[in-house]
Amino acid sequence: MSVTTFQRARHPEQVEARRTAILGAARAMLAERGVAEISLRELADRIGLAKSNVLRYYDSREAIFLEVLDEEWVGWLDAVEAGLADVPAGDPEGVATVLAATLDGRDLLCELVAAMSAVLERNITIEFARVFKRRAMANHERLAALVRDRLPALGPAGAAFFGGAVFVIIAGLWPYAHPTDVVATVSAELGAPPARESFRANLREGLANQLVGQLARGGAPRPPGEPRIDL
Structure with a gap:
């Protein structure tokens, strides 16, 4: 589709169609290369829009990727909810296993989580930030509630802290994977296992250690200041 044939959206359904097209193009490009390698101009070219026209629907390249992140986040939470239904109450190892298993293969989610705070949230307007952070808070609270349902001893504050810690652990492990x-060549020469194969095992171990540690300390994070991780 050429730029000249792409008509400006004038009705709500047309605006939604344009936004859907932009997100679809972003997803397709993210399947081909990393976030850092995709420019707004390339994204605009992919869907036949001028760069300035893309900015009518999203205020930056980063806002587009954060919108994709939100969609991926909700989809993952749906999988977590289904997986945790089979975990006995009071089983932190089971909870950690489900979280790691449902993240395995969700490369797009993990990459965007790893880039969220350090890269993507650095170039958005305050208006978009308000929208995105409200949705992020809702997703965070949903994860905390799902985990607390299986591990009530965590308490509200402990479950909320763990919900944020999940994303910190993903963001830390993903680049190394x-x-x-x-x-990768040098690591193999030194006898290290393939980094990608270690991601799921390391993620599960990190999540299990976090849960077991919090439960051993009574669930809630320790004062002062009621420590928390906000997303």
Whole structure:
């Protein structure tokens, strides 16, 4: 589709169609390369829009990727809810296993989580930030509620802290699971297992340790200031 044939949306359903097209193009490009390698101009070219026209629907490249992140986040929570239904109450290892298993293969979610705070939230308007952070808070609270349902001893504050810790652990592990070819070669020479294969096991271990540690300390994070991780 050429730029000249792409008509400006004038009705709500047309606006929604344009936004859907933009998000679809973003998803397709993210399947081909990383966030850092995609420019707004390339994204606009993919769907036949001028760069300035893309900005009529999303105020930045980063806002587009955060919108994709929100969709992926909700889809993951649906899978978590289904998986946790089979976990006995009071089983932190089971909860950690479900979370790690449902994240395995969700490369787009993990990559966007890893880029969220350090990259994507650095170039958005306050208006979009208000919208995105409200949705992020709702997703965070949903995860905390799902985990607390299986592990009531965590308490509200402890479950909320763990919900944020999940994303910190993902963001920390994901870059190491995708080293450059040079680093991967050297790591293999040193006898290290393939980084990608270690991601799920390391993620499960990190989540289990976080849960067991919190439960051993009585569930809730310790004062002062009621420590919390806000997303």
